[in-house]
Amino acid sequence: MRILGLDVGSKTVGVAVSDELGWTAQGLETISIDEEAGEFGFDRLDKLMKEYDVTKVVVGLPKNMNGTIGPRGEASQVYASKIEKRYGIPVVLWDERLTTMAAERVLLEADVSRKKRKKVIDKMAAHFILQSYLNSQ
Numbered sequence: 001m002r003i004l005g006l007d008v009g010s011k012t013v014g015v016a017v018s019d020e021l022g023w024t025a026q027g028l029e030t031i032s033i034d035e036e037a038g039e040f041g042f043d044r045l046d047k048l049m050k051e052y053d054v055t056k057v058v059v060g061l062p063k064n065m066n067g068t069i070g071p072r073g074e075a076s077q078v079y080a081s082k083i084e085k086r087y088g089i090p091v092v093l094w095d096e097r098l099t100t101m102a103a104e105r106v107l108l109e110a111d112v113s114r115k116k117r118k119k120v121i122d123k124m125a126a127h128f129i130l131q132s133y134l135n136s137q
Contacts, residue, residue: 001055004048005130007096007122008059008079010035010072014122015045016130017052022137025130027123040079042086049087057083060096060129094133096125 005025007014015028028048031041048054059080062072069077077093084091 002052003056003058003130003134004052004054005058005126005133006060006079006083007125007129008076009033009122010075012122013041013045013079014124014126015048016123016126017048017054018130018134022134025127025134027127030122035075040082042082045083054087055089057087057089057091058094058130058133059083059091060125061093062096065097092133094129096129 002020003018003022005016005018011033013031013033015031016025017028018025031044033039033041057080059076061069061076064070064073080091080093
């Protein structure tokens, strides 16, 4: 029984998963999606949900710095709602302010090239979202 963490964008979804005890998060992958075309990556999520026996999902909620929710936050809420309906498990919306910036900083400090950063940034942001949630429990 694990928890899945998601960093939802309009073109990709970063995915992280907890260990079985719910202590640590590990980045898994980045799923390509097309929000405008209604392609949300659920085929791949179906496989990950089964493979890791997921019992809860944490979706990053990108709030504005003043705490309000803008268009990306609303899109994340819709995505979370779709997951809840599809899988019938609890979905938690988690404040993800600055997680992408934190992931970017870690990659810059590790001297990862821009091209490689682009491939892993969403997966790392999902890791930060999920780890933040796990730490709060």
